[in-house]
Amino acid sequence: MATKILVAVKQVTALDEDFEIRADGRDVDADFFLRDLNEWDDFSLEEAVKIKEAGGEVEVVVVTVGPEEADESLRKCLAKGADRAIRIWDEAMEGSDSQAIARVLAAAVQQQNPDLVFAGVQSSDHSFASTGIALAGLLNWPHAAVVNQFEFSPGATQAVIRRELEGGVLQMMSIDLPAVLSIQLGINTPRYASLRTIKQAAAKPIEQVGLSDLGLSATDVGEAGSASRVRRMYIPEKGRAEMIEGSLAEQAAKLAAIIKEFKGASA
Amino acid sequence: MARDPKHDILFEPIQIGPKTLRNRFYQVPHCIGAGSDRPGFQAAHRSVKAEGGWAGINTEYCSIHPESDDTHRLSARLWDDGDVHNLRAMCDEVHRYGALAGVELWYGGAHSPNMESRSTPRGPSQYASEFETMTYCKEMDLNDIKQVQGYYVEAALRARDAGFDIVYVYGAHSYLPLQFLSPFYNKRTDHYGGSLENRARFWLETLEQVGRAVGKDCAIATRFAVDSLYGTSGIEAEVDGVKFAKLADPLVDVWDIDVGDIAEWGEDAGPSRFYLQGHQVPWTKFIKQVVKKPVLGVGRFTDPEKMVEIVTKGYADIIGAARPSIADPFLPKKIEEGRYDDIRVCIGCNVCISRWEIGGPPMICTQNATAGEEFRRGWHPEKFKKKGSQDSVLVIGAGPSGGECSRVLMERGYTVHLYDTAAKIGGHINELALLPGLGEWGYHRDYRETQITKLAKKNKECQVALGQKPMTATDALAYGADRIVIATGSSWNTDGTNCLSHDPIPGADASRDDQLTPEQVILGKKKIGKRVVIVNADTYFMAPSIAEKLAAAGHEVTLVTGVHLANYMHFTLEYPNMMRRLHELHVNVLEHEFCSKIEPGRMQAYNIWGDGSKRTYRGPGKPPRDENQSHHWIEFDSLILVTGRHSHDSLHRELHAKTGEWEKNGVKAVYLIGDAEAPRLIADATFSGHRLAREIEEANPQLPLPYKREVAKWGVAHVAGTSAALEYKV
Numbered sequence: 002m003a004t005k006i007l008v009a010v011k012q013v014t015a016l017d018e019d020f021e022i023r024a025d026g027r028d029v030d031a032d033f034f035l036r037d038l039n040e041w042d043d044f045s046l047e048e049a050v051k052i053k054e055a056g057g058e059v060e061v062v063v064v065t066v067g068p069e070e071a072d073e074s075l076r077k078c079l080a081k082g083a084d085r086a087i088r089i090w091d092e093a094m095e096g097s098d099s100q101a102i103a104r105v106l107a108a109a110v111q112q113q114n115p116d117l118v119f120a121g122v123q124s125s126d127h128s129f130a131s132t133g134i135a136l137a138g139l140l141n142w143p144h145a146a147v148v149n150q151f152e153f154s155p156g157a158t159q160a161v162i163r164r165e166l167e168g169g170v171l172q173m174m175s176i177d178l179p180a181v182l183s184i185q186l187g188i189n190t191p192r193y194a195s196l197r198t199i200k201q202a203a204a205k206p207i208e209q210v211g212l213s214d215l216g217l218s219a220t221d222v223g224e225a226g227s228a229s230r231v232r233r234m235y236i237p238e239k240g241r242a243e244m245i246e247g248s249l250a251e252q253a254a255k256l257a258a259i260i261k262e263f264k265g266a267s268a
Numbered sequence: 269m270a271r272d273p274k275h276d277i278l279f280e281p282i283q284i285g286p287k288t289l290r291n292r293f294y295q296v297p298h299c300i301g302a303g304s305d306r307p308g309f310q311a312a313h314r315s316v317k318a319e320g321g322w323a324g325i326n327t328e329y330c331s332i333h334p335e336s337d338d339t340h341r342l343s344a345r346l347w348d349d350g351d352v353h354n355l356r357a358m359c360d361e362v363h364r365y366g367a368l369a370g371v372e373l374w375y376g377g378a379h380s381p382n383m384e385s386r387s388t389p390r391g392p393s394q395y396a397s398e399f400e401t402m403t404y405c406k407e408m409d410l411n412d413i414k415q416v417q418g419y420y421v422e423a424a425l426r427a428r429d430a431g432f433d434i435v436y437v438y439g440a441h442s443y444l445p446l447q448f449l450s451p452f453y454n455k456r457t458d459h460y461g462g463s464l465e466n467r468a469r470f471w472l473e474t475l476e477q478v479g480r481a482v483g484k485d486c487a488i489a490t491r492f493a494v495d496s497l498y499g500t501s502g503i504e505a506e507v508d509g510v511k512f513a514k515l516a517d518p519l520v521d522v523w524d525i526d527v528g529d530i531a532e533w534g535e536d537a538g539p540s541r542f543y544l545q546g547h548q549v550p551w552t553k554f555i556k557q558v559v560k561k562p563v564l565g566v567g568r569f570t571d572p573e574k575m576v577e578i579v580t581k582g583y584a585d586i587i588g589a590a591r592p593s594i595a596d597p598f599l600p601k602k603i604e605e606g607r608y609d610d611i612r613v614c615i616g617c618n619v620c621i622s623r624w625e626i627g628g629p630p631m632i633c634t635q636n637a638t639a640g641e642e643f644r645r646g647w648h649p650e651k652f653k654k655k656g657s658q659d660s661v662l663v664i665g666a667g668p669s670g671g672e673c674s675r676v677l678m679e680r681g682y683t684v685h686l687y688d689t690a691a692k693i694g695g696h697i698n699e700l701a702l703l704p705g706l707g708e709w710g711y712h713r714d715y716r717e718t719q720i721t722k723l724a725k726k727n728k729e730c731q732v733a734l735g736q737k738p739m740t741a742t743d744a745l746a747y748g749a750d751r752i753v754i755a756t757g758s759s760w761n762t763d764g765t766n767c768l769s770h771d772p773i774p775g776a777d778a779s780r781d782d783q784l785t786p787e788q789v790i791l792g793k794k795k796i797g798k799r800v801v802i803v804n805a806d807t808y809f810m811a812p813s814i815a816e817k818l819a820a821a822g823h824e825v826t827l828v829t830g831v832h833l834a835n836y837m838h839f840t841l842e843y844p845n846m847m848r849r850l851h852e853l854h855v856n857v858l859e860h861e862f863c864s865k866i867e868p869g870r871m872q873a874y875n876i877w878g879d880g881s882k883r884t885y886r887g888p889g890k891p892p893r894d895e896n897q898s899h900h901w902i903e904f905d906s907l908i909l910v911t912g913r914h915s916h917d918s919l920h921r922e923l924h925a926k927t928g929e930w931e932k933n934g935v936k937a938v939y940l941i942g943d944a945e946a947p948r949l950i951a952d953a954t955f956s957g958h959r960l961a962r963e964i965e966e967a968n969p970q971l972p973l974p975y976k977r978e979v980a981k982w983g984v985a986h987v988a989g990t991s992a993a994l995e996y997k998v
Contacts, residue, residue: 037728073728190735193685193733194731195685195746195747196660196662196683196685196747196749197746197747198748199748
């Protein structure tokens with residue numbers, strides 16, 4: 002039987018040089034977003050594709066939770082060697098935290114029944130580093146975080162992994178399958194897609210899955226299904242620096258004046 | 269983005285006589301190879317800078333009379349109405365963008381060889397020029413002085429009629445007014461020689477007469493080299509420099525100051541190899557302290573922080589620039605719009621200057637491939653025609669040509685995949701920038717790296733794949749690109765093949781431990797022994813750079829050179845200090861010597877002129893000259909081969925061997941650019957990539973489109989109303 006690897010990916014947002022906060026103050030205005038595949042996901046996809054290319058019957062399926070524009074990132078994964086792509090979305094999923102996303106992914110995992118699930122250690126935009134592990138918890142599967150080396154033969158019931166710990170310590174461990182792993186940057190050198198595979202990927206279908214397809218309801222996702230909510234997003238006030246020039250006496254006088262001004266005393 | 273408020277001071281207008289400069293950015297007079305004979309080139313190159321935000325734009329030096337004729341080099345001229353007509357085009361175009369147009373009125377004295385006009389140059393005393401050593405001037409009598417001053421006045425009136433706003437009396441670079449001022453030239457004993465007041469008299473009178481003639485309509489400028497850098501033999505900034513500035517201040521509207529002379533004018537237009545931004549300030553700063561009129565000065569200023577410092581510290585009021593304005597005609601606009609990382613920073617290589625020094629070819633720029641191409645090819649430095657097809661392009665090689673080609677294709681909206689084995693964009697610039705003094709050449713790479721990264725972010729279909737395995741012809745065909753550009757560069761010969769013999773040198777082999785190519789020296793992976801011999805057949809910077817690097821690191825360096833060592837560095841003005849550097853590092857240069865064979869630990873040298881001066885026909889199979897008997901052995905621990913370069917064109921050849929497979933792979937065309945086509949200057953490699961990107965929709969983009977030529981047309985007189993017919997005066 003073929004080994005199936007599900008790679009959970011995210012289309013992240015980066016900010017343009019100038020940007021504005023949304024009117025409700027809870028996120029950046031989407032007009033200023035530059036979207037791209039999460040950097041960590043490039044590495045987890047590459048790791049899955051490498052296993053496939055090493056031989057044996059392996060299917061690599063990428064899955065994301067996101068609106069239509071996330072197709073662009075899925076196509077990038079298809080161009081780099083994923084066999085299939087699934088995009089899960091329902092407007093009710095807007096505002097989901099990492100736990101709610103994990104709930105959606107868990108439902109998809111149960112349908113797809115893979116042997117391995119790869120997730121990035123974290124996403125570059127929100128940096129919670131929790132979706133992969135929350136997913137393992139919901140599935141009640143073995144899991145390992147921050148994996149930077151992976152050895153596995155398709156069909157085996159175990160994999161050997163290496164993890165990065167604090168202080169430069171490495172940990173080698175074996176893990177029973179099925180398992181969820183969160184993959185660290187640098188585990189491999191992600192490939193670039195060629196123009197040919199990009200063109201081929203553009204013609205491939207992307208499976209679209211909705212809430213009811215997964216047996217979920219609107220209360221399982223979005224803010225209703227989340228354990229946390231964003232209250233406010235803002236740009237902190239910048240500090241000011243001023244070079245005080247002149248003779249020592251002049252510098253001292255200037256400094257005293259500034260201190261007085263900040264204290265609110267009269268000069 | 270808006271500009272940083274701390275740069276606001278650079279955008280304050282300033283009054284110069286009857287005119288106002290809209291900001292503090294000023295293109296000082298500099299040569300381009302246009303003069304008055306290529307008015308389209310002149311008008312387009314200058315006006316694109318006006319569009320880019322410069323407030324004042326000048327011609328190059330502009331001769332006032334046939335008696336000051338710099339042929340073989342190319343100046344502008346205001347000799348007659350034909351010149352007025354042609355230069356008016358520049359004024360009109362510059363005015364369209366709200367800038368002032370200036371002209372630098374020039375009389376060269378003994379420095380102008382008058383090879384076209386065959387006139388006799390006049391000077392304060394008689395001497396042979398230290399620049400044009402075969403040219404002597406006639407010592408002026410008082411009548412001569414009046415006559416030459418009259419030439420200035422007549423040329424100033426023509427300048428005004430052409431539409432110029434700023435009229436210079438040019439006294440920098442040791443031209444006539446400074447020849448009177450400097451005791452180095454002026455040996456007179458009458459009231460035009462001797463005391464400072466006497467030596468200043470010619471310049472002051474000329475300023476007064478020109479001011480009287482056109483001062484109501486035009487700002488009067490003077491360019492003054494405030495220190496000849498000869499010590500007491502010439503002008504010293506704090507002595508005659510400030511004294512003259514005080515005397516002349518009432519007669520000028522704006523001061524344009526620099527340092528040095530003409531014979532070594534690299535001390536003014538300092539190459540980055542030896543001089544940093546603002547290198548003249550220790551001399552020029554004294555002038556602003558004694559004059560009331562605005563002061564402008566140059567110093568290869570590209571950094572707005574440094575420019576602000578120049579103004580706020582009171583060194584100058586206006587930022588003069590020649591080279592930075594060539595590398596980026598839109599420098600002021602980019603600062604104004606806060607687009608700091610879009611600035612194409614001058615690398616200070618002086619290849620622009622080299623063309624004037626060679627004697628007239630159009631100026632080129634290493635950074636800005638559009639410099640000089642504005643009129644004749646219709647290339648705008650910042651604007652591009654939208655793409656002409658949906659074709660995708662694979663560019664293999666991210667060096668100067670591949671990087672530039674990709675950048676321009678991306679600007680045009682094409683989907684480009686740029687591919688390289690190196691981990692960084694830049695190709696061989698990444699190596700060159702590690703040579704002594706060449707760090708700033710890395711700006712060429714930095715500009716392309718920044719722009720390509722930005723453009724690839726904007727168009728996600730573009731991709732920059734670095735650190736990749738070498739691409740084979742099969743890979744390239746299968747890649748899925750409609751068009752493939754090969755920009756795989758070149759490298760130094762490992763077998764000694766050179767321009768003198770067109771063959772390898774017996775025994776040359778850089779795969780050996782004791783022989784190296786320049787790249788191997790730079791990369792530093794091979795051990796280099798104490799005694800180094802460099803075998804040179806290249807006339808630019810590589811041999812002296814390697815010699816400098818190794819001698820400075822403690823090696824004993826002998827440089828055996830079969831060609832004029834560093835000859836092109838005369839043209840880039842790097843030669844004098846390069847020679848001083850080799851001298852102070854005790855590099856032993858063996859001129860007129862080349863290498864006949866190499867054995868372990870020793871190389872055989874011979875004098876290239878050792879085959880006798882007599883040429884005789886001796887029958888087939890027998891050389892017409894004697895056997896060269898000058899051979900001798902030189903021992904080495906390491907030998908460096910700076911003999912020649914060769915293209916990396918194997919991928920291109922392989923692809924052309926598979927033309928039958930192009931169609932089924934969807935490949936429409938394969939092009940070859942840059943050093944991979946033929947090794948060349950970085951400027952020319954950059955140009956070749958730029959050109960292909962501009963012309964990629966043409967029928968055969970591998971070959972350049974014709975450009976608009978500006979040449980005299982038979983039957984049309986230069987001066988309207990005069991005859992263009994062949995007429996003998998008999």
